[in-house]
Amino acid sequence: MKRTSIKDIAKIAGVSVATVSYVLNKKEGSRISDATKKKILEIAEAINYIPNKIARSLKTNKSKLIGLIVADISNDFYSNIARNIEDEAMKFGYTLLIGSSDENPEKFKKLTELFSEQQVDGMIVAPVVDSDGAINKLIKEEYPIVTIDRYLKNVNIPGVMINNSEISEYVCDFLTEKKCNEIIYVGYDTKLPHLQDRQEGFEKCIATKNITAKKLLIGIHNITEDIYQGLDENFSKSKNKTAIYFSSNKLAVAGLSYLNKNNIRVPQDVSVIAFDETEAYKLFPTEIDYVRQPLMEMAKESVKLLDAQINNYVPNGKKVAFSAQLINKNSV
Amino acid sequence: MKRTSIKDIAKIAGVSVATVSYVLNKKEGSRISDATKKKILEIAEAINYIPNKIARSLKTNKSKLIGLIVADISNDFYSNIARNIEDEAMKFGYTLLIGSSDENPEKFKKLTELFSEQQVDGMIVAPVVDSDGAINKLIKEEYPIVTIDRYLKNVNIPGVMINNSEISEYVCDFLTEKKCNEIIYVGYDTKLPHLQDRQEGFEKCIATKNITAKKLLIGIHNITEDIYQGLDENFSKSKNKTAIYFSSNKLAVAGLSYLNKNNIRVPQDVSVIAFDETEAYKLFPTEIDYVRQPLMEMAKESVKLLDAQINNYVPNGKKVAFSAQLINKNSV
DNA sequence: CTGAAAGCGCTTACAG
DNA sequence: CTGAAAGCGCTTACAG
Numbered sequence: 001m002k003r004t005s006i007k008d009i010a011k012i013a014g015v016s017v018a019t020v021s022y023v024l025n026k027k028e029g030s031r032i033s034d035a036t037k038k039k040i041l042e043i044a045e046a047i048n049y050i051p052n053k054i055a056r057s058l059k060t061n062k063s064k065l066i067g068l069i070v071a072d073i074s075n076d077f078y079s080n081i082a083r084n085i086e087d088e089a090m091k092f093g094y095t096l097l098i099g100s101s102d103e104n105p106e107k108f109k110k111l112t113e114l115f116s117e118q119q120v121d122g123m124i125v126a127p128v129v130d131s132d133g134a135i136n137k138l139i140k141e142e143y144p145i146v147t148i149d150r151y152l153k154n155v156n157i158p159g160v161m162i163n164n165s166e167i168s169e170y171v172c173d174f175l176t177e178k179k180c181n182e183i184i185y186v187g188y189d190t191k192l193p194h195l196q197d198r199q200e201g202f203e204k205c206i207a208t209k210n211i212t213a214k215k216l217l218i219g220i221h222n223i224t225e226d227i228y229q230g231l232d233e234n235f236s237k238s239k240n241k242t243a244i245y246f247s248s249n250k251l252a253v254a255g256l257s258y259l260n261k262n263n264i265r266v267p268q269d270v271s272v273i274a275f276d277e278t279e280a281y282k283l284f285p286t287e288i289d290y291v292r293q294p295l296m297e298m299a300k301e302s303v304k305l306l307d308a309q310i311n312n313y314v315p316n317g318k319k320v321a322f323s324a325q326l327i328n329k330n331s332v
Numbered sequence: 333m334k335r336t337s338i339k340d341i342a343k344i345a346g347v348s349v350a351t352v353s354y355v356l357n358k359k360e361g362s363r364i365s366d367a368t369k370k371k372i373l374e375i376a377e378a379i380n381y382i383p384n385k386i387a388r389s390l391k392t393n394k395s396k397l398i399g400l401i402v403a404d405i406s407n408d409f410y411s412n413i414a415r416n417i418e419d420e421a422m423k424f425g426y427t428l429l430i431g432s433s434d435e436n437p438e439k440f441k442k443l444t445e446l447f448s449e450q451q452v453d454g455m456i457v458a459p460v461v462d463s464d465g466a467i468n469k470l471i472k473e474e475y476p477i478v479t480i481d482r483y484l485k486n487v488n489i490p491g492v493m494i495n496n497s498e499i500s501e502y503v504c505d506f507l508t509e510k511k512c513n514e515i516i517y518v519g520y521d522t523k524l525p526h527l528q529d530r531q532e533g534f535e536k537c538i539a540t541k542n543i544t545a546k547k548l549l550i551g552i553h554n555i556t557e558d559i560y561q562g563l564d565e566n567f568s569k570s571k572n573k574t575a576i577y578f579s580s581n582k583l584a585v586a587g588l589s590y591l592n593k594n595n596i597r598v599p600q601d602v603s604v605i606a607f608d609e610t611e612a613y614k615l616f617p618t619e620i621d622y623v624r625q626p627l628m629e630m631a632k633e634s635v636k637l638l639d640a641q642i643n644n645y646v647p648n649g650k651k652v653a654f655s656a657q658l659i660n661k662n663s664v
Numbered sequence: 665c666t667g668a669a670a671g672c673g674c675t676t677a678c679a680g
Numbered sequence: 681c682t683g684a685a686a687g688c689g690c691t692t693a694c695a696g
Contacts, residue, residue: 003473005673016683021675031681048473054395054451055673057386058688065429065450073418076611079411086405086432095450097397098430100418118397118427119386141335141380257614279408280612282589337689348667353691363665387689390672 004047012043020044024051057119066306067097067115069108069125074100076278077249078126081148084299085124092307094121101128103220109134116143122306126150129191144309148302150194151319158305158317160298164194167291167324168201171245171273176205178332180243180271182212184234186227186255187247189217198247198275218251227254235270242270243332249276256284271332287329294322336379344375352376356383389451398638399429399447401440401457406432408610409581410458413480416631417456424639426453433460435552441466448475454638458482461523476641480634482526483651490637490649492630496526499623499656500533503577503605508537510664512575512603514544516566518559518587519579521549530579530607550583559586567602574602575664581608588616603664619661626654 006024010017015036023032023040043049057063068085070078086096097115101108108131115123122144127135135155138145147159175183185202188195199215206213214234218226235242246252252274259266266272266286274281274290281288301320309317338356342349347368355364355372375381389395398421402410418428429447433440440463447455454476459467467487470477479491507515517534520527531547538545546566550558567574578584584606591598598604598618606613606622613620633652641649 003673007673017674018676018684019682021673022682025675033681036682048469050445050448052390052451052673053449054386054389055688056675058384058390058673058690059675061688063386072415073405074408074411074415076406076408076411079406079408079414082411082430083404083406083432086430095429095446096431097427098414098418099428100415113382114427116382117385119384137380253611253614260615260617278612279585280610280615282585283592283612283616285592285617335689339689349690350668350692351666353689354666357691365665368666384689387672388691390674390689391691393672 003052004049005052006049008047009040009043009049012047013039015040062310063119063121064094065097065118065120066094066303067099067111067118067120067123067125069099069101069111069115069123071103071126071128072100073098075250076280077149077276080277080295081299084296085148085303088300088303092303094303094307101126101131103128105130105134112138121310122146124148124302124306127152139315142313142315144306144313146302146305146309146317147319148298150192153193156316158309159319160301160305160322161194161319162293162298162322162324164197164324165201165204167326168198168245168247169205170201171291171326172202172205172209174326175243175245175271175273175332176209176211178243178271180211180241180332182214182242184214184216184231184242184244185247186216186218186230186244186251188220188251190220195247202245223250224254224257227251228258231255231258235264237264237269244270244272246272246274249274249278249280251275252288252290253278253280256281256288260284266331273326273332277327286331288331289329290327292325292327294324298322335384336381337384338381340379341372341375341381344379345371347372394642395451395453396426397429397450397452398426398635399431399443399450399452399455399457401431401433401443401447401455403435403458403460404432405430407582408612409481409608412609412627413631416628417480417635420632420635424635426635426639433458433463435460437462437466444470453642454478456480456634456638459484471647474645474647476638476645478634478637478641478649479651480630482524485525488648490641491651492633492637492654493526493651494625494630494654494656496529496656497533497536499658500530500577500579501537502533503623503658504534504537504541506658507575507577507603507605507664508541508543510575510603512543512573512664514546514574516546516548516563516574516576517579518548518550518562518576518583520552520583522552527579534577555582556586556589559583560590563587563590567596569596569601576602576604578604578606581606581610581612584608584620584622585610585612588613588620592616598663605658605664609659618663620663621661622659624657624659626656630654 006017006020010020023037089096099111108128112134126149151159187199216230246255274288277292338349338352342352355369431443440460444466458481483491519531548562578587606620609624
């Protein structure tokens with residue numbers, strides 16, 4: 001695998017590498033005669049020249065690489081985000097490095113270091129619990145970085161997110177308006193701020209209503225088992241108008257499969273609202289109401305914010321909050 | 333964002349950059365005194381030195397980057413592959429670049445060029461129809477490349493795949509043994525060899541049996557609409573023992589949602605076997621029988637093959653075919 | 665045990 | 681209109 005270089009072209013064309021570089025980069029600043037221009041282009045084509053971006057990066061200090069760190073790229077939610085970021089990044093001329101943190105701060109840190117060593121121009125990250133250290137280190141270096149989906153308390157960097165608390169409150173309000181007299185919030189037992197916000201929105205709503213509210217907070221591992229057990233203990237068909245609000249797609253999938261297994265009908269026996277859009281909902285007997293995050297817009301904004309930081313770093317970037325939307329189907 | 337370099341360390345330590353390079357790379361060949369070693373390491377730590385892999389790459393001609401080209405990273409199947417490849421690649425010290433081709437040969441080619449310019453050490457690709465040109469170009473350059481999931485006819489490069497024809501034949505046999513007297517094969521109208529193999533296996537089985545067989549071949553776009561229409565035309569409840577064999581996860585999801593919408597019960601009204609594992613199946617009222625591909629093993633093997641090519645390129649690599657497995661649940 | 669030096673493939677002021 | 685030269689941050693024979 002020997003690659004041809006600018007030097008080869010220069011030699012064949014009988015010009016300097018500088019000249020080759022200029023025409024290959026289409027710099028209009030320095031006028032090169034059309035004749036040499038044409039000759040160089042032809043030779044480049046003929047010998048199948050492929051520019052070495054790494055050499056270019058070394059000189060220009062721009063790799064045109066950006067790193068994306070998600071919790072798990074195989075999670076529907078993140079793979080959709082990744083796809084939208086990929087498309088948008090391409091438009092800006094960036095190529096995407098992807099890594100999964102598995103909610104593990106050590107792994108998260110490793111990934112930031114790895115990407116940093118690979119000289120990515122910036123990173124889009126979904127920070128995990130206890131990743132403040134890794135993030136702050138990047139900030140100290142003035143490394144362009146934007147958060148997506150999640151955010152960190154006490155850390156001021158640009159990011160995109162949704163109105164987690166508000167949409168949860170809205171969902172809860174909606175359910176009470178539909179005369180549900182018991183609502184079970186299914187969430188994670190976690191310190192992730194955006195998830196706490198979802199819970200907080202729910203609690204805010206509940207505080208003003210006179211209905212039964214339960215919270216089922218489960219660990220981030222063993223989701224399925226925990227949900228099965230939790231619903232076994234907390235849900236009974238006898239109750240009249242119960243609703244379950246699943247605060248993530250993974251929770252919803254696990255919970256809905258529980259309902260399936262136990263022949264609990266939606267919405268006859270229980271109402272359901274889920275979070276995030278996933279193909280899986282299509283296979284449930286009832287079309288599920290869910291909270292839709294505007295992933296494409298979020299992805300676009302995140303790349304835009306990052307590109308802005310790369311071109312002109314400013315500390316203490318602001319967050320952009322998008323409005324999630326409750327999509328009404330037949331599960332309430 | 334000013335980064336510290338080996339030169340900074342050398343200056344502070346009062347040694348040459350060569351010495352710094354040696355201790356940082358832990359080369360045991362050239363003995364450096366423990367004293368200077370210690371000093372250098374401490375300084376590196378103190379000034380928060382981050383090695384510039386791009387500079388290293390330029391010199392060593394190894395970027396420790398590998399590119400992964402899938403049809404669409406937001407597709408469950410590919411995001412699972414990506415995740416497994418990511419984990420395995422990390423073990424080998426590679427970082428992953430990811431791109432989606434959208435079944436578009438132009439985009440596929442663009443991606444190979446982009447990755448090539450970024451100096452990836454090799455690529456793992458799921459080739460699309462008419463990507464022979466792009467692939468052959470890489471082969472001519474002796475670029476390490478391995479295919480995954482899919483393969484190309486008349487192109488000899490290493491790759492991992494499954495026994496598509498055999499497993500399809502097996503699925504069909506299984507259905508006839510279960511006394512299904514009509515089988516509808518739902519597949520793509522495509523030239524992708526691995527999908528043609530699936531169809532061929534089905535046909536091979538059918539040829540030996542005395543049952544009704546239908547093929548529903550749909551375009552790669554508008555999957556849902558095409559399947560809805562196709563099943564409307566080809567499936568009727570009156571038939572006694574009909575089975576539908578969906579040859580991909582996307583087809584299965586679309587088809588199962590059709591069954592849901594039309595209150596067609598599985599397995600009472602129709603038997604179903606799907607391809608690939610996806611979370612979505614969990615939400616269907618009946619547990620679906622599906623063909624499981626050993627993704628983790630395949631991902632591992634693909635990285636192993638690629639790494640072997642990177643370290644010692646050999647033309648005409650061989651394919652590794654894994655055995656897919658029919659997972660029996662309750663849908664037949 | 666350590667250093668001077670060449671060079672990887674580019675870009676870019678500067679000079680002519 | 682074009683070229684010589686420096687330099688990006690490393691690695692690595694080679695010499696001492």
